[in-house]
Amino acid sequence: MPGSPLTVPLAGSLDDPARARDLQKMKRLATGLFGVAAVVFLVCVLLGEETGAWVGYVRATAEASMVGALADWFAVTALFRHPMRLPIPHTAIIPRKKDQIGASLGTFVQENFLTPAVVEQRIAHVDVPGRIGAFLAAPGRAERLAGDAGAALGAVADLIADDDVQPAVAAFVDRKLRETPAAPALARVIELAIDGDRHQEVLSAGLMGLSRFLSENRVVFRARLGDASPAWVPDWVDDRVFDRVFDLLQRFLAEVGEDPRHELRRSYDQRLRAYVHALRTDPATAARVEHFKEEVLDHPAVRHWSGSLWGTVKASVVTAAADPDSELRARLVALIRRGAKLLEEDPTVRELVQRQSQRIAGYVVERFAGDVAELVGSTVARWDTEETSRRIELQVGRDLQWIRVNGTVVGGLAGLVIYTVAQLLG
Structure with missing residues (x-):
């Protein structure tokens, strides 16, 4: 439940008002098509077949459209909740299977993304030394990094008991x-x-x-x-x-x-x-x-x-590290600038850094992929069930409503074809 120490809130960025408006608009469209089919069906029933042969064709189309719309509404709704709050078996799939989905998602990420081959191939197409060198060579970057190193050194020194x-x-x-x-x-x-x-x-x-x-x-x-x-x-x-x-x-x-x-x-x-x-x-x-x-x-x-x-x-x-004008800080700045130049221009250094970055990335992925997968699964397991279902519906629900729309249209066409074949055979 929300507020429970075993649950964690989802990211606020998942709450997108624009997505909520689009989802409601698509729901109204799908429901509206079902309403149109129902009205057409009732009109055809009231007119009766004696009005003309066309009534049977229209009635069959509207009837099949309603069936398709109801079937797809049930399928889409069953993903996120019990239709009409009835505990029908194999419905409310996401709330009921949330923990399993999280574990499966973690395993999927581990087996398809967090593998040494995938990561090393990706790193191979990235100019790692060039990016690092450009980062270090940015104006004022060496001075800021030297200052950060001095501050970090002072903080570490304060933590050490003399x-x-x-x-x-x-x-x-x-x-x-x-x-x-x-x-x-x-x-x-x-x-x-x-x-x-x-x-x-x-x-x-x-x-x-x-x-x-x-x-x-x-x-x-x-x-x-x-x-x-x-x-x-x-x-x-x-x-x-x-x-x-x-x-x-x-x-x-x-x-x-x-x-x-x-x-x-x-x-x-x-x-x-x-x-x-x-x-x-x-x-x-x-x-x-x-x-x-x-x-x-x-x-x-x-x-x-x-x-x-x-x-x-x-x-x-510590005193030299904290003084911007000290020899230590000056040497550190010069060292950072020299490193940036080597990373950008020296072929030997660039090849070494590129190769080692691939090895390190592969090792890190191989060593910690299981931990990342477990993190994904355990994080999803701590999410609030209803909130998780609502957020997922908000992200993908608009596309799912097209299933209802397509079900209404395709169902109507299928009903028309079936009725027509039946009339021809009769």
Whole structure:
């Protein structure tokens, strides 16, 4: 019944006033033809056969028309309700068989429309990559999609409980760092520096920094020398010795920094290369690096950093995703535009997307066709019986009324033919 929790309302779009008016008009036409046939029949009965032979022909035609009209009225009405509200067997077919019709409709859709062959054939005639590319390339579409992605990312981030995720992220990072051997990674980093001659740049920067540090702290070092020197040594001697040593050290640092072929640089290069070899081949060297790595990972500052990593990354990504002028949003917009261009112009990408779209559509149909059929059947089963019958009649009733009209006309012609044959035979 309407309002029952087991029933659902039909779509309001099925209630078409124009269809209702057309249906009523056709009902009046069919009923009017029956009325005309009845009037003609009564007139012929009142006139009697003595009026003329033509009366018999007209009477037979009108009589057969009434029979045809009544028979077809009964057939059409029996689809939707009991004729004259009499519980005649095999009438009110749609209300009585609604659930079976829904199940059959679902099965029909599944077997004739929701099949991989039908869907893949349809997709094959659709330019899927071209349509997707045109959609993405529309003016302002990339910016809107990037904004939608940023909003979705923010919404997802709000749903995630940081207290649950943060320990898991920290444990994952810590486990991966501990599982990754440090010696090969360090050897590779040093190799990259050596191959690009970056290690010499690092040495030069270190020498310059050391020279500047010595100059800035010259007074401190002179005071330390005075404290360490015996009391009987005059200050002027300490000054001479300090200035001499300090100037020699500064000149040496400047000399190494300016000479790319200095012996110290060659020795430094050889030692680094030897250390790389030891990292790869000497278990003791690798063990020392691993031990140092473990000490670093166990340091409270590092553990605090790994524990706060999720919150930091999350805040950075969410902030960048929400900012229209951020680098993240700009890269996302550029990525969408590039994807649209590839979908429209690149033959390899287009062929791949087209093929995969057919495979995906076929898989989805094969996987969920039964669910769709069940949805159709269960939805029809929850519809209100009387409302369903009324709506279906509204959709197809106008055409069904033509059955009544045709029955009236064809019945009359059949009656005329039968009466004429009977007269000829008599």
